[in-house]
Amino acid sequence: MTAMVKAEGVHKSFGPVQVLKGIDLEVAPREVFCLIGPSGSGKSTFLRCINHLEKINSGRLYVDGDLVGYRQKGDKLYELKDREVAEKRRDIGMVFQRFNLFPHMTALENVIEAPVQVKRESKAVARERALKLLDRVGLADKAGNYPSQLSGGQQQRVAIARALAMEPKLMLFDEPTSALDPELVGDVLDVMRGLAEDGMTMIVVTHEMGFAREVGDSVVFMDDGVVVESGHPREVLTNPRHERTKSFLSKVL
Numbered sequence: 001m002t003a004m005v006k007a008e009g010v011h012k013s014f015g016p017v018q019v020l021k022g023i024d025l026e027v028a029p030r031e032v033f034c035l036i037g038p039s040g041s042g043k044s045t046f047l048r049c050i051n052h053l054e055k056i057n058s059g060r061l062y063v064d065g066d067l068v069g070y071r072q073k074g075d076k077l078y079e080l081k082d083r084e085v086a087e088k089r090r091d092i093g094m095v096f097q098r099f100n101l102f103p104h105m106t107a108l109e110n111v112i113e114a115p116v117q118v119k120r121e122s123k124a125v126a127r128e129r130a131l132k133l134l135d136r137v138g139l140a141d142k143a144g145n146y147p148s149q150l151s152g153g154q155q156q157r158v159a160i161a162r163a164l165a166m167e168p169k170l171m172l173f174d175e176p177t178s179a180l181d182p183e184l185v186g187d188v189l190d191v192m193r194g195l196a197e198d199g200m201t202m203i204v205v206t207h208e209m210g211f212a213r214e215v216g217d218s219v220v221f222m223d224d225g226v227v228v229e230s231g232h233p234r235e236v237l238t239n240p241r242h243e244r245t246k247s248f249l250s251k252v253l
């Protein structure tokens, strides 16, 4: 079975600062893969490398068997053109800490925007799917609301619906609930749990250890640009082997 994401010795620096120092990991199709670790350990950078918002310095990164950002011919690598990179990126949905909805568009318009503009889908088809997606994230009755008329948790669920509208094969979540008031977190996590149940492959950077334990198939603890420890959530979260993992967990649990 082809891994959905495979990293081999991935290195990334910003100038002289090494942020990723050789990341090796594999995410299987349909897996919910939770990435935890202290601030500055390189979690967001790694996500950004997966959809080629950042270019890696060395190593290999594959999404669904394809090298990210390059085409391989024999043993030579050729960089993809911007247009080709953009095409690949469409298969990957990304949800950030801040919702980044278009403020001048309703929830529905936010969700149909990319399918219509990027995929050249008809408005009718896009609209029908968008309404289903808004229903799926529990916002069927908010389709006509502008972002300013929605709570943070509702905006984040629109952002998830918007990412799903492109029918991605992989979803990346970068601390999707950490900007939310505590009472709004649950609804967003419930939507993510539903996605997991439907078999979506997900990489989730999160501080929600409850979510990682209940929904995660695996947990990776990253620190200072390396994978310190990985495995089943039960092992990593309840029985960590490394001091660094123990010390991190004692602070967040």
Ligand SMILES: Nc1ncnc2c1ncn2[C@@H]1O[C@H](COP(=O)(O)OP(=O)(O)OP(=O)(O)O)[C@@H](O)[C@H]1O
Residues within 6 Å of the ligand: 014, 017, 019, 037, 038, 039, 040, 041, 042, 043, 044, 045, 046
């Ligand atoms: N564009 C950039 N230019 C220079 N340094 C950067 C850039 N992006 C990230 N870094 C640095 O890389 C390191 C890792 O950052 P990253 O955002 O990946 O960490 P993180 O694990 O996501 O942290 P957090 O939990 O706070 O979100 C940090 O030291 C950060 O300052």
Ligand SMILES: [Mg+2]
Residues within 6 Å of the ligand: 043, 044, 045, 174
């Ligand atoms: Mg981050």
